[in-house]
Amino acid sequence: MNMTGHTKRPASIRDVARAAGVSYQTVSRVINDHPSVKQSTRERVVAAIDELGFRRNATALALASGRTKSVTVLTSNTTHYGYASILQGIEEAARAASYAVGIGVLESDEDSAVAAEVQRAADAGGGLIVIAYDPAGVRALGAVPGDLPVVGVVETPATPPGGDRPWVWTDDREAAYQATRHLLSLGHETVHYAAIPSSTRRTSARTSGWRQALREAGAPEHRPVQGSWGPAGGHAAGRQLAQDPSVTAILCGNDDLALGVLRALYEAGRSVPGEVSVAGFDDAPHAAYLTPSLTTVRLDFTGLGRAAFALLHDVVEESARIAPHPVSVPELVVRESSGPPPSTDH
Amino acid sequence: MNMTGHTKRPASIRDVARAAGVSYQTVSRVINDHPSVKQSTRERVVAAIDELGFRRNATALALASGRTKSVTVLTSNTTHYGYASILQGIEEAARAASYAVGIGVLESDEDSAVAAEVQRAADAGGGLIVIAYDPAGVRALGAVPGDLPVVGVVETPATPPGGDRPWVWTDDREAAYQATRHLLSLGHETVHYAAIPSSTRRTSARTSGWRQALREAGAPEHRPVQGSWGPAGGHAAGRQLAQDPSVTAILCGNDDLALGVLRALYEAGRSVPGEVSVAGFDDAPHAAYLTPSLTTVRLDFTGLGRAAFALLHDVVEESARIAPHPVSVPELVVRESSGPPPSTDH
DNA sequence: CTGAAAGCGCTTACAG
């Protein structure tokens, strides 16, 4: 506050320059760690910066340099465990690198709505990370102008892209494969699948990992039951599956879905794992505390988010090489919800 | 792309001016809906804008005008249901108003770390919304410089602040009061409380609503059992409570905590609601699908987020009056997890 | 109703 009671304007590099007795270009050099500044000059400038509480204006930096030190995350959801954890990982890595993080929600997968959101994100001026686990995300990724720095968080690609492609993913296919083999190894004749919505019309990575395990074991293949992302969708899928007495093992697209499936099985009077085994996906915080506790595959979403940011950072800083940032492999966690099938000799 | 293969620079107002045969100031008037522009001129400018695909540079707008049309949300968490839903509500409202939304996570409640995060958020240049449900959030809210537009999302204040204070809240105290009365009305002698971490050293709103109901009923008051935000914390609290045979009713600080409590009760061999009744808080998506399904109090977090943004919008646009934006009242949802206490006459 | 000037707070060459 000054004498007139007006809020004081933040100090600019000119204010610092005046206080330090140098030109403002020299101040610019100091805050940019430019080497050619005499030590004594640098010290005077730094002292002035501290005294005035100077902070470089991010907006002016962006306008003058074209660089922005910000990333905006485009996603169709912020509340589901996987999405929220990825966002958390991105924010963590961005914060460490002094990047600002913005967020844009894709509320619809309609082309015009998606295009508008991509525009909004582009207007922010920095890099983009788009979570492309669903149709809206996939379209958004496709709609990003070619000259914008962007990395996609995608499902396991059908054909592994080269290391130079700005994509990251956890190995969902492998995860589904592992979970299905676990169930099969318990003696189940086959494994049914309650799916999360797919990112495209094509088969999702989780679906294809499940299929592959079935095929290798020569187990009968049934169509996946379509669910949504949440417990309600799992409940609906579970009711459907519960009606079929031949169903003894169910793989669920995520742990929330599994929670709904468990409930539907309970309502239908089918015990878990006595009559039906259930496995989830993600190892969300609640998985270990359900009754029965949930067998699932642990996926490192926050690590995935950090990797996505690291890759984007490589892209915008134009690092010599854009290295793929490895993400930890899925890990099967066996708990109470899976066991051998009921014996048929009665 | 132009002939040299370089990415084309986005059109500026000067490009538009040239194409329309006017000065760039006139273009500025058109994009700002300034009234004094001849209709025919306006039409020519609009045509040029469309043709060139012009979008106003947000960075330049911010630097030149000082206004920013952005809000950054400061929160200690992005994955828990309540926090994530508030964020979703804010984003939704901000998108509708063409505001960009940024996010900053408070990873520690240490003063220096909090101050650094507030600085980062302030550097973004727009308004601030801070979710002050925990110590880190409360400190962040307190550390925001007085000249920055900010609104706090807080617990029910002990003394209702005036309508001019930039705060929003759901009535957690009332919600806890309702849930406790419900349990008491079922015949329980008293209700124990598994608490979420408090925002301050003082008693939280949820705790005081619970206390008030107990007091009015003349029920014995026990100390709340401290939990964390998630299922693991609920499990620990539940184990403690399960050891005491006199415990017949437990109110939990949120539905995730309740999930852990349910598990602990199961492990201890105490049936719900036969021997112990459990009530949660929030009505998260999984509450209806647990077994037993969870009695809880529904809170409108996305509505709260929307209200927070609306209020911030009033503040930055300097609306004539800063009206409190009402949030829907808590609603008790009775499900399977609550019932009468076991009869003692055996 | 429309144009010319100055400036927002920085950076990027260009001089010395």
Next chain:
DNA sequence: CTGAAAGCGCTTACAG
């Protein structure tokens, strides 16, 4: 090693 000039893409008074 340091300073003076021009410019990033807009807005805000100020003229006419």
